[in-house]
Amino acid sequence: MSCGQAQWLHGYFDGELDAARAMEFEAHLEGCAACTRALAVQEALRKAIGAADLYAKAPASLRSRVRAQLSTPRAVFAPRGGVRGFAAAASLLLVLFGAWRTVAWRADVAERDVAKQVLDAHLRSLQLTHLTDVASTDQHTVKPWFVGKIDFAPPVADFSSEGFPLAGGRLDVVGGRSVAALVYNRRKHVINLFVWPSEESDAAPRSGAQRGYAWIRWTRGRMSFWVVSDVAPSDLEEFARLISRS
């Protein structure tokens, strides 16, 4: 395929030549067996690529991760504006959680590990179409459902009037133990509230973000509470306040 016109073959094949050049090459093709054959090779190659279904579409989980990250400004700017975000969020929390004496932010390793598991449980619940075992907006249906399935009674309340309707409940596993997961909606977002018995004494809320999801945790009355969602951090804080007061 060593002919002077061969350099135009790919441009012709891709429809990228200007009209004059394309006509010229077409005229050349009629008399050049090498170029005609080379063009047939390209057509066969393109056909093979088309048939091979090589396009890798973005997995749904990636799509939702990116979306979640866009709706969490703190996470978006975390790597660079960490200190500023920290300060802003801390002052916001101080107002919202005025009742609590201290707001501790520094999560230790163990906490981060639980946070990761809670987040995994949250993501699993979204992905496996296994959001709820008992789907009901009625707290009097959801609460009794847990009886006999776990050895504690999670507090269950509906907050429809505050904009956080109860969607249901399910059993989940965090840190190897069965926990109660209560599912709430906030507009189109899902909030998971995880509850399990704890040996720790009451602890003020701490919050954090991982992979674009925000979480808030606290301990109260020998129960550990974790809320996790991709809602705006201020919404999650409002929700945590509702739960902790109920």
Add this chain to the structure above:
Amino acid sequence: LADPDERARFEELVLPHIDSAYNLARWLVRSDAAQDLTQEAMLRAYRFFGGFRGGDPRAWLLKIVRNTCYTWLDSGRGSQDAAEFNEEIHGVEEATPESLAIAGADCERLGRALDRLPPKSKEVLVLRELEGCSYKEIAEVTGLPIGTVMSSLSRARRKLEQALGADERKETP
């Protein structure tokens, strides 16, 4: 970028191209890291969205994806694959429409052959054949002068033909 209008504009213009972003990342880094790199690139795009002055949002995003992937590849975190196609080692055989038709019937084989090409060849093929980019768009994404896109594609296609042929000989010695 706290402005909700900016975010809505980003979601309308850039976010729909996440498939293109992932597809390019997947072929360039050929590892599970493609998901994280796509996410990182989308985030970067979101941060830099203020600097997007109209034009083709897909090409603009793919340029960021490409840079993110090359940074990652250059850091040595990608697998240094010894099996990368090398025409001097593997030898060259003229492809024919018939041999390509046979090779094309085996989807996995085509994927393998494409995977073994060097990133610079892979990217122009992915952009042209999978993404349907024009030469102008390819130039924008890769930073190649538009006049050299055609010859880059020509070389990349030849490499792909040869990689397919090499794969065939390996299977049927």
